[in-house]
Amino acid sequence: MEDKIVTQGLNAYFGDVHAIKGVDIRIPKNAITAIIGPSGCGKSTLIRCMNRMHEIVRGARVEGKVMLDGKDIYAPGTDAVMVRTKVGMVFQKPNPFPTMSIYDNTVAGLRLTGVKDWKVLDGTVEKSLKLAVLWDEVKHNLDASGVSISGGQQQRLCIARALAVEPEVLLLDEPCSALDPIATAKIEDLLFDLKDRYTIVIVTHNMQQAARVADYTAFMYMGELVEFGVTKRIFENPEKELTEKYITGRFG
Amino acid sequence: MNRYAYRKLKDRAASGLALACVVAALVPLVYILAEVVRVGAPAINWEFLTSRTKGTGEPGEGIGNAILGTLLLVGYASLIGLPVGLLTGVYVSEYGNNRFGTTVRFFNDVLANFPSIVIGLLAYALVVDMLNVGFSLIAGSFALAIIMIPIVANTTEEALRLVPNSLREGALALGVPRWKTVMKVMLANARAGIVTGALLSIARIAGETAPLLLTAFYSNYWSASATEPIASLPLTIFRNYNSPSDVLLHQAWGAALVLILMVLTLNIGVRLFMMKRNRKPKVVKKTWKTRLSLRA
Numbered sequence: 131m132e133d134k135i136v137t138q139g140l141n142a143y144f145g146d147v148h149a150i151k152g153v154d155i156r157i158p159k160n161a162i163t164a165i166i167g168p169s170g171c172g173k174s175t176l177i178r179c180m181n182r183m184h185e186i187v188r189g190a191r192v193e194g195k196v197m198l199d200g201k202d203i204y205a206p207g208t209d210a211v212m213v214r215t216k217v218g219m220v221f222q223k224p225n226p227f228p229t230m231s232i233y234d235n236t237v238a239g240l241r242l243t244g245v246k247d248w249k250v251l252d253g254t255v256e257k258s259l260k261l262a263v264l265w266d267e268v269k270h271n272l273d274a275s276g277v278s279i280s281g282g283q284q285q286r287l288c289i290a291r292a293l294a295v296e297p298e299v300l301l302l303d304e305p306c307s308a309l310d311p312i313a314t315a316k317i318e319d320l321l322f323d324l325k326d327r328y329t330i331v332i333v334t335h336n337m338q339q340a341a342r343v344a345d346y347t348a349f350m351y352m353g354e355l356v357e358f359g360v361t362k363r364i365f366e367n368p369e370k371e372l373t374e375k376y377i378t379g380r381f382g
Numbered sequence: 383m384n385r386y387a388y389r390k391l392k393d394r395a396a397s398g399l400a401l402a403c404v405v406a407a408l409v410p411l412v413y414i415l416a417e418v419v420r421v422g423a424p425a426i427n428w429e430f431l432t433s434r435t436k437g438t439g440e441p442g443e444g445i446g447n448a449i450l451g452t453l454l455l456v457g458y459a460s461l462i463g464l465p466v467g468l469l470t471g472v473y474v475s476e477y478g479n480n481r482f483g484t485t486v487r488f489f490n491d492v493l494a495n496f497p498s499i500v501i502g503l504l505a506y507a508l509v510v511d512m513l514n515v516g517f518s519l520i521a522g523s524f525a526l527a528i529i530m531i532p533i534v535a536n537t538t539e540e541a542l543r544l545v546p547n548s549l550r551e552g553a554l555a556l557g558v559p560r561w562k563t564v565m566k567v568m569l570a571n572a573r574a575g576i577v578t579g580a581l582l583s584i585a586r587i588a589g590e591t592a593p594l595l596l597t598a599f600y601s602n603y604w605s606a607s608a609t610e611p612i613a614s615l616p617l618t619i620f621r622n623y624n625s626p627s628d629v630l631l632h633q634a635w636g637a638a639l640v641l642i643l644m645v646l647t648l649n650i651g652v653r654l655f656m657m658k659r660n661r662k663p664k665v666v667k668k669t670w671k672t673r674l675s676l677r678a
Contacts, residue, residue: 183555188479215557225548229570239556242566288552295556 134159134299134329135180135217140194142175142184149175151353152194157299157346162321162330164344164361166337168376172353173333174222177301180331181217182210198299215239218297222304224284226276226291232268235276235287239295254294262290263320282313289320293328300324302332306339318343337377341365349373418639425636435602435613439627445637447604448613451519452641454606455598455614456588458523463530463587464580470531471538471576476564487539494532501528502593510597517611522598526587533586537579541572578652585648589641591616615641 135157142150150172157163157180165173178184179192182203195202203213226235234241236255245251255272259265264286268279276287285305292300302321306314321330321343334340340347340361347364349356349372357364357373368374375381433444474487505525509515545568553563569576599611600621606612615637622634 181555183551186551186554211557211559213557214555219555221548221551221555223548225546225552227549227552227567227571229567229573238553239558242553242556242558242562291552291556 131161132159133157134199135331136197136200137176137179138195138197140176140179140192140196142172142179142192143190144175144187145189149353150179153350153353153355155348155355155358157329157331159329160325160327161345162325162332162343163346163348164340165331165333165348165350166335166340166376167350167356168381169335171350173350174303176350177219177303177331177333180299180301181214181219183214183219185210215243215295216297217299217301218292218295219301220285220288220292220303220305223308224281224288226284226287228275228277230276231273232276232279232287233272236290237294238291243295258290258294259287261293261320261324262286263316263323264290280313282309282316285309285313285317286320289317293324297328299329299331302330304333304335307335314339337365349376351376415642418635418642421632422635422637422639425632426639430633430636431640434604435618435633437602437621437625437630439625439629443629443633445613445615445618445633445640447601448615448618448637449640450604450606451598451601451613452588452615452644454519454612455522455526455594456584458519458608459526459530459587460580460584462523463527463583464534466527467531467534467583468538468576468580470535471542472564472569474535475539475542476560476568490532490535493528494536496529497592498525498529498590499592499596501525502596504528505593506596515609517597517599518607518609519598519605519612520608522594522612522614525593525597526590529590529593530583530587533583534579537582538572538576541575541579542568544575545571574656578656581648581652581655585645588645588648589616591620595620615644 133156135155137153137155140150140153140155141148153172153176155176165176167173175184180196180198180203184190184192192204194204196204198213198216202208203217226232227238230238233255236258237245237251240251240254256265259268264283267283268274268287277284279287285308289300289302289305306317309317318339321332324330325345332340332344344361346359347361348358349364349368349370351372357368357370359369364373365377368377429442430444431449432446433442434447435445436443470486470490474483474490477483478486502525505521505528509521509524510517515521549567549571550563553567554560558567594614594617598614598617600617601611601613618637619634619641622630622637625631
């Protein structure tokens, strides 16, 4: 198995708060990796370190290395904007741009970085919305506002928007926590279809979700990576007592 | 008296007091409006709006040059004040998370509540005296622009702060550069608030009198020259009201009515604009269908 992202001695801070404590994790290529753990354990912060979104927060800083295909994305001279085009992100709450149509939302990443060729944009809209399994629901309504559709559709629109810039990695930060079970199932099916082409990292509170979709699972606690392995093994035969306690619902 | 009745009484008293205060606040406003319309309206006719001031009370006198002067002063001031204020607001909100940003924010607040006569003195010292331009349209516009900048900057900053952070993060996570995120996502979503602030700042400077005394001064002639003194509605009111002539006094009321109507129109325009914006638009932009029909 080939590693897409490797962190080495990763530490992340919010001011004086030490949120990630020396995490070494290897994210396998073209697979789904779930990160589970109780609230506040640093799951979201960890993936936000993987596309340099952590540093946007005031007072936040990162130490250590995050290797994307063997190259440190925190090396001096590395452009955070370039990193983010390779490592896309979907957030907890659907956040389509309210002032843009569904069409413009889908290709926002292209149009805002200067792509003007309508043929390219039209093709990308159709392709991305089909990848996100949203095309059939919105194809007659592409001029409607991005916030006029349902929450589940909005989240798939956000996935389509992330896919439109053709990233190699897709980070999802609890993408289903604001959605109902049907919308959640749609997104999980979608992730399954996408994993041949993309490396996917999903943060989730929902252990059933991790068990359903993920090939690998990482368990975090208090900013540390406790255990990482094949999902089946983590859930059926965890090595650490802490992992077992969390999975069996004895805390968290 | 039982407790329930006592509580009820207190409730009534508080409501009554609040209502009385509202009435007390409204009475002067309504009175001023009514009085300005009553005395001012008879003075207004076509000749009054299109002839120049003479300051003598002769027949055929008007306030046309003062209306033009106010429009020019406000126009030039907006040309300077709006872009500077807007960019200051953008800077403070989007790039001002540091000591410099905090300082700028502080001085903006101070400047926004500065006595306007002092700003007039500054413009006098700088433009009229030091640059040796003399009393002029440009000096007046400069003073008004200085008054405008902190208002526009503060409302812009406020409007940008109201845009959910998730939209900023959403754009940045797509690999959109920061300035593009600010221009196309943040400003687009803050547009309603920014336009409101801009229009209100224009309404505010349209009625400024004190700084114009020291900068634009006054003229009884038609003038659009940037370096000549120029008339304005507030100063017309001020000058005419101090004159012994009844005709001039009525012209002051007429000018006051014109000024109030200009400011009210702007204010009501802002309200209508906001009401329209608050109804969420279903269709954002014709991009897809219009292009499909173009291709066909």
